[in-house]
Amino acid sequence: MWKLKEIGKIVKDKRYTIYSPLDGQPCADHDRATGEGVQPQEYTIIKMEEVAPFPAKLGVLEGRKVFLAAATLRPETMRGQTNAWVLPEGKVPEKPTCLVDLTGYDLIGLPLKSPLALNQIIYALPMLTILTDKGTGIVTSVPSDAPDDLMALRDLKLKPAFRSKCDVRDEWVMPFDIIPIIDIPEFGDKAA
Template identity: 35%
Template sequence: EGVTVQQYTALKLKVKEWPESAQKIIGDKIPSSANVYFVPATLRPETMYGQTCCYVGPKIEYGIFKASDTEYYFISYRAARNMSFQGIFPKWGEFPQVATLTGADVVGTLVNAPLSVHSQGVRILPMETVKATKGTGVVTSVPSDSPDDYATVMDLAKKAEYYNIKKEWAELEIIPIIETPRGKGKGNLIAKILVEEMKINSPKDAKQLAEAKDLAYKEGFYEGTMLVGDYKGKSVQEAKGLVKQSLIDSGDAFDYAE
C-alpha cells in the first residue's frame, strides 16, 4: 500500500425494480418506504451522461447497508466499513447490514442512473473483471469513454444467453459525451475507436485494455470538450468538478476516498 489516496465520486443509482432472485433474499428486511441505491465509485463524474448499465462482479459478495431510515446502499462490506469512517453512516464506525447477496443475485435489477440520457433506467449486469477490493465493487458503465466498459457491453450482447441476460439490456444506445482529437470526425466514441484500432476482442485482454484506458483517460482529461449537459462546450478539466458538485448538491452523489 502506497500513501496515495484515491478520491472517488460515489454515485447513487436508485433501484426501481428487483429481479425475483434478489426479492427473495431481501424479503421484508427493508421497509417499502425506503430506497436502495447501487453505489458505483467513479473517477469520471463528467461522463455520467453516457451511462448505459452498471456492473457487479457475479461471484462477489455484497451487502445492503442502512444509511438512514430512507436510504440503503448496495456495496461491498469493505466499502461500507471504509464509509463508516468517512461520515457516510450516522454512527462512526457502524454500518448496519440488513442483507447479503452475490452479484449474480442482482443481475437484471433496473436502476435510475443520475444524469444518464437513458432516463427510463439502466440494468445491473455482470462484469467478470470487477475487483472486489477496489472502490465499492460496483462500476457504472460508460462505454463511450471507458474501453473496459465498451469491451464488456460488446461481450455481454454477443453472449447474452451464456450470461443469462436479455440482449437488449446490453444494447442501450452509446452516445458521444466528450470530443477529443482522436474522436473528432469519427463519432467521438473514444473507447470504441481504441478497442477497434487495437483489435481488443475480449474484456479479458488486460494488457491492451490498460493501454487503451490510459490513452482514453489522458486524451479525455487534457484535450476533451463536453458535448452534452449543462457544461456543454467547456473543457473536461473545468467540467469534471462542476458536474461532481452538481451531483452532490442534488443528493445524487457523495465523496468517497480510499
C-alpha cells in the first residue's frame, strides 16, 4: 500500500465503504434501501500467469505477460490449488480497459502458473455457480477445504458428457487430486 501512496495512486487515508455500481458512487449505511449494516468484504487477489501457447481468442496478447486475477477469501489455502474456476458464459469485465472481449468459455483450459500452488501448472475449468459480480469472476479451487470446489471437480471427473459439453480435456482434470493442507481436529486434512 505504501508503494501505491508513493507513486500517487492513494491520495488520502483508507476508509472502507460500500460502493454502489448502480449509482456509480459510495453509499453510506443509511443510504441503502436494503443491506443496512453490511460491511465491506476483504478479498485477496491471486495473480495467475497465463502459460503459452495462448488460445486463438487471446492471440492478440501473445508476447505479453498475461495474468488472470482470482479473488479468494482464504489466501492461506492457496498451496492446495488444483485449478481455477470460470463461469463459462460469464462476461469478463471490460473496465478499466478492454483489450479482448472474452467469456469464461474462452478461458477454459487455459494453463496457469499460480503463486504458492504445489502444482506447476493448473487449468481454468468451468464452474456453473460463480457470481461474476463478486470479486473478479475468476476463483481459485482448493477442493480439500471448499465443498463447492470438491463437488465441481468431482463432477468434472465423473461426468464425461459435462467435460465434452464444455470442451474440457481429460488431462486438465483427471491428474489433479485433492492436496491436503489444513488438518482440522475431528475432520482431518480433507474437511470438504
